[in-house]
Amino acid sequence: MLAAYAGSVCSDSRNVIYMGMTMDTPNQVIDQRREKLLRDYAAGKVSWSTLRRRGFDDYVAVLGGLGALGLRPPVAPLEGVNRAARERGRALLRRALARQVSS
Amino acid sequence: MNPGFSLIVTDTSPLITLALAGSLDALLRPGLPVSIPDAVYVEETRIRAAAGAGEIVEWMNAHLDQVRIVPTEIGIDQQRRLEEGRPTRALGEQAALEVLDRFLEGDPAAEALLLFEDSDIARRQVIIDERVSLITTGDFLRELEAAGLIQSTDYILGRAAERGRNVERQRQVGADATMRLRLRRQLQEREDRK
Numbered sequence: 001m002l003a004a005y006a007g008s009v010c011s012d013s014r015n016v017i018y019m020g021m022t023m024d025t026p027n028q029v030i031d032q033r034r035e036k037l038l039r040d041y042a043a044g045k046v047s048w049s050t051l052r053r054r055g056f057d058d059y060v061a062v063l064g065g066l067g068a069l070g071l072r073p074p075v076a077p078l079e080g081v082n083r084a085a086r087e088r089g090r091a092l093l094r095r096a097l098a099r100q101v102s103s
Numbered sequence: 104m105n106p107g108f109s110l111i112v113t114d115t116s117p118l119i120t121l122a123l124a125g126s127l128d129a130l131l132r133p134g135l136p137v138s139i140p141d142a143v144y145v146e147e148t149r150i151r152a153a154a155g156a157g158e159i160v161e162w163m164n165a166h167l168d169q170v171r172i173v174p175t176e177i178g179i180d181q182q183r184r185l186e187e188g189r190p191t192r193a194l195g196e197q198a199a200l201e202v203l204d205r206f207l208e209g210d211p212a213a214e215a216l217l218l219f220e221d222s223d224i225a226r227r228q229v230i231i232d233e234r235v236s237l238i239t240t241g242d243f244l245r246e247l248e249a250a251g252l253i254q255s256t257d258y259i260l261g262r263a264a265e266r267g268r269n270v271e272r273q274r275q276v277g278a279d280a281t282m283r284l285r286l287r288r289q290l291q292e293r294e295d296r297k
Contacts, residue, residue: 041222063120064270067269082224094246
């Protein structure tokens with residue numbers, strides 16, 4: 001990610017414009033933080049709510065970041081406090097799909 | 104369709120994922136009415152990603168018999184907040200709970216399936232009423248995959264991320280162009296001052 005920005009034009013929160021910088025600009029430091037968050041998200045370590053609180057404006061930005069890193073959105077393992085309600089949900093969905101397929 | 108059932112979307116992420124993967128129709132495969140709270144709809148369509156938002160609007164208009172936007176008090180609050188420039192985060196889920204309450208109150212035999220984003224479901228104790236079941240985007244896709252209705256869950260999630268990357272690149276190009284314009288102006292101002 002960082003390499004993609006090396007030598008490009010970017011600015012910081014004070015609207016100072018940087019050109020062709022070889023050291024990390026403030027935006028690049030933020031990008032490193034975002035990359036770490038995205039990797040943690042893909043690994044199931046942090047939630048979408050956390051990403052929102054940490055500055056991801058919308059889910060397209062999350063998907064875009066994951067795509068750039070060659071990652072996918074996480075699929076939650078069937079465990080935890082909501083396991084029973086999720087199992088019920090999957091069973092309900094299975095029945096509904098079976099009805100649709102047979103009709 | 105069974106009127107006693109409803110699939111209630113609690114967050115923008117499942118819709119955006121399926122929209123970018125070109126798979127919104129997957130939501131209709133179970134034959135359940137799909138309810139999208141107004142706050143979720145506004146949140147997903149007001150963002151800059153015109154590609155995803157546009158597809159969602161198109162898709163909803165093509166399926167008005169199965170998909171509906173449900174007005175809520177939270178949605179009214181969201182509108183006020185947007186007008187006043189106040190934060191609107193997490194209002195979608197609150198609106199979904201309001202939709203759920205009304206849906207269950209209106210019909211004692213009604214059952215609802217709440218669609219959540221995967222990473223959020225694991226950490227939160229959501230409802231629980233016996234008439235309410237939960238499903239995540241991943242669970243949803245896995246069931247469709249098991250029923251032979253989609254190629255694979257990984258394929259759809261991968262496609263969404265790939266398309267998201269392209270949308271983000273376009274945003275970046277737009278941001279770069281803005282930045283270059285500012286740079287030109289900055290240099291021009293400096294020249295003018297000389």
